[in-house]
Amino acid sequence: MSLWLRRHLLLGLALLGLGVTPAFAARPDMASLASAIDTAVREEMTAGHIPGAVVLVGDRDGILYQGAWGLRRVFPDTAPMTADTIFDLASLTKVLVTTTAIMQLVERGKVHLEAPVSRYWPAFAANGKAAITVEALLTHTSGLRADLDRARRWDGAAEARALLLAEAPVSPPGERFRYSDINFLVLGEVVRRVSGLPLDRYAARHIFRPLGMTDTRFVPPAAWRPRIAPTDVQDGMLRWGKVSDPAAYHMGGVAGHAGVFGTAADLARFARMLLNGGTLGKRRMLKASTITRMVEPHVLPGGTTRGLGWDRTSPYAGGQDTAFGPGSYGHTGYTGTSLWVDPNRGCYLIILTSRLHPDGKGDARPLRRRLAEAVAAAWAPPVLTGIDVLAAQGFAPLLGKRVALLTNQTGVDRQGHRTADLLSGAAGVHLALLLSPEHGPAGDREGRVASGTDAATGVPILSLYGSSRRPPPEAMAGLDAIVIDIQDAGARFYTYATTMAYVLEAAAAAHVPVYVLDRPNPITATAVQGPVLDADRRSFTGYFALPVRHGMTLGELASLFNAENNIGAALTVVPMQGYRRDRWYDETDLHWINPSPNLRSVNEATLYPGVALIEGSAVSVGRGTATPFEVVGAPWIDGPALADVLQARAIPGIQFAPATFTPTADRYAGLPCQGVRLTVTDRTTLDSPLLGVELAAALHRLYPQRFTLDDTLGLIGSKATVEAIRSGVDPRAIAAGWDADLAAFKALRAKHLLYP
Structure with missing residues (x-):
């Protein structure tokens, strides 16, 4: 059965709405x-x-x-x-x-x-x-x-x-x-x-x-x-x-x-x-x-x-x-x-x-x-994520199978039950292995995470952010299916998508079918913004030539990766029900769960694709504070001066004010930092990758010796963009230069979209 047919067959099943009792x-x-x-x-x-x-x-x-x-x-x-x-x-x-x-x-x-x-x-x-x-x-x-x-x-x-x-x-x-x-x-x-x-x-x-x-x-x-x-x-x-x-x-x-x-x-x-x-x-x-x-x-x-x-x-x-x-x-x-x-x-x-x-x-x-x-x-229809739809089907595609599950704390149904517990308790399904991405099973860790055992189910956990970032062949042995249920952040460099891609590659090599249980893009699946990743800069933070905001759900990304990167896995996406791609996460009736330690709200997720672009350089982006990605600073920054420069740019959807903060962890832990506080005034008009370029351009112009522009290349992902910043090109003109690449990506993306 072709990927297209498998995906659309499951879409038909997902649209049943059978036996599902929406909680809200x-x-x-x-x-x-x-x-x-x-x-x-x-x-x-x-x-x-x-x-x-x-x-x-x-x-x-x-x-x-x-x-x-x-x-x-x-x-x-x-x-x-x-x-x-x-x-x-x-x-x-x-x-x-x-x-x-x-x-x-x-x-x-x-x-x-x-x-x-x-x-x-x-x-x-x-x-x-x-x-x-x-x-x-x-x-x-x-x-x-x-x-x-x-x-x-x-x-x-x-x-x-x-x-x-x-x-x-x-x-x-x-x-x-x-x-x-x-x-x-x-x-x-x-x-x-x-x-x-x-x-x-x-x-x-x-x-x-x-x-x-x-x-x-x-x-x-x-x-x-x-x-x-x-x-x-x-x-x-x-x-x-x-x-x-x-x-x-x-x-x-x-x-x-x-x-x-x-x-x-x-x-x-x-x-x-x-x-x-x-x-x-x-x-x-x-x-x-x-x-x-x-x-x-x-x-x-x-x-x-x-x-x-x-x-x-x-x-x-x-x-x-x-x-x-x-x-x-x-x-x-x-x-x-x-x-x-x-x-x-x-x-x-x-x-x-x-x-x-x-x-x-x-x-x-x-x-x-x-x-x-x-x-x-x-009547506002509830959003049913992939796990709700799969449960409504009685886990039919998984019956009689030994299953591995890639998940973390975000893998829950509408009532808050863990996908791991649902699969473990489902009659006819044998949950044999849990796979965890960066930040670990509970999404609360930084740095490398060791493997272990899930206390609730007794199922072994294989960390994919420890000694290896790919499932080894021996982990695939004896599996009949792999299920993926994890919340993405909507930005190209968020590593959960790469971990999913690595699992797809391992599954293809082992001839194990993969089922991706889809979830919303928290910052909408409509905005496609920012520079497209250079082909020679693919890495763990950039698996595919995506723009910074790709405007896709994780299930749609799985389809794109599998087809366009010639992975060839036996992939089935279990789509959501009641989801519109123009919704922000807080416009659904789903409960927000921090996908990682420093994404604690939809507001922070909105700023993340912009502010995170500069964190490879010598600035704090608020990690170790109560408001990650809502502040930017360093001990050597003049906060009022930076706020004045940025505010004068009149960037749509965002305002800046001087701020002082002291991170308790990460860069400049324990050191007072000056900088700016970012306030989103209109998230629909905000081009967050353009915001990132504006931040980089202002810091490079004000502090060329302290702010190392080359260190931003890994996350910006486009050498042409970095060189344009270095040359003093107006950020709006830089953003206009992304249009051709974005148009080409949108044409590729269109083949894999699932939602209205």
Whole structure:
């Protein structure tokens, strides 16, 4: 399998949002959201698309918003819409009842998805249907027609079964996606035959009653009629309290594809069960693994993506799929109903209308799209890092394997659990070795770090910043996979990326697959700034010809290194979910963990690619103080003079003030230093590598004997840039000279980007 295919396959898996419970899915401003919903519904009623609607928005814990608008009934007399109005749910029956019932039977070992339908209904094999499986019915790839012949008059479930047996595929199973009511008519019969219960009794016993869905059922009783929204007119008569779908109607109101009536509040209980991994309160309806299996995406011929029964991205989604994004799923109904669930945001949207009443000309699609966009925009989706996504998959790629993990204190999931502990405790995964980069397993060490043993897991730790910086061949022996989970800083000379590259090289030589669990670039993955590293200056602080700010995540860097440096490792990047590359780390909902001893905040990480450029020379950059990279100084600097020179440069996004400080460690430990304090005023406009050049130019001009410009070459990485500083070229002109190299790098970089 190619690198591209492996990477994008894992991207597809990562986008599932399955079984993941975000810890901090912030609730939106409900007043603003309520206003947006109210405006949309009223405008759609004014446009004549719907007579009224019930809209409900909720999360795992309950209902957050519910409203009712317009008329429940237009004739024979008018009645206002109320929140407890009962609707013909139409094709929501497919997922609410039939899919759920099939998956419950799968859990009990009574149905197998890959089995032919004829195993459970032997006569079904007639007329070329022997190869059709249960899964093909659920994914609408059976090859059967969309619906039974409506021109023929028939009545009763027995006649419906005879018609189903007479059906012949119009295309081979698996060849194409064709949304088909026949598929779910057949599945309803499978439920009846396997369970021994008619579908309506099965649903009442195993779904509705356990979930407390007291206003949901097939064939609603006459006493419910005042609360039921009429659907349409058939043969000159108002269809009111009887199912609108013709096939379900002729079957007496009970069918696998349509027939259920219910309320928004009852649907909310069902949606909460899905979001809570198959449970509601103390009742478990499905296993969490079954929910995962049920809604995971199947990319079907033609590009449509469906779950088992559930819609994910298709023309039937009405724009809700694109509004909520790739982790979401749901279903719509012909009468104007819809349920959409977004596990990433931890919310669901229920829209119930009777769009065929009173004249059969209504259209619920614009309302679905508008409300989905409003809810999705109001909810800030949580960022799930690679370890969260991998855990949601049940660590599937690692099952049965001996695994090494390159990590440190930053390798944690959303709840703060160490990746090392998660892998060590995962059934079927054998964590055999831990690898640690510079600063050691806890990220609190300077200088060389010895190997050791992890106290929590008992797993040996091999330091890659000790006697060797590369894993030796003997360390690779017996491994089946290497996992990398570590937080990068976004600067070319931060050594974690080089350590990752060395691990990739060792893994390629040993033919061991590598899985990189991605994390954010803390200073955004959009800014690409600074000089590109000279090709002959590659080292431990510069593995590849990157600019100082490369604008990539560690997973994207892994892809770039592997492909462009011809490493050839069997690499899989497990991407994040809910991440936008223009976010700063503190714009995610992730908890900041110092990636190394002197990067203690996003502010310091912002300054690091600039201030660190000069620390090879004889200045302190604040190591050994409370604010590393926020101060620059030395015993021989005149702080006010340097501040005046730099402030006069009017560098966008930064201000300077005189400062005095005494480092307790590192350069000039115990000696009072004068210099400047740097205050970021606009981090989005700050070009931090340009800041570094401005610092170098000012210090070289003021203190040419003390500030040794050549000592900055290792981190600046560009001899042309250093020589331009020496020659007195204006720093802005120097930065303009980087443009051609940056453009070439951006073109190379584009091939490896994963996020919007």
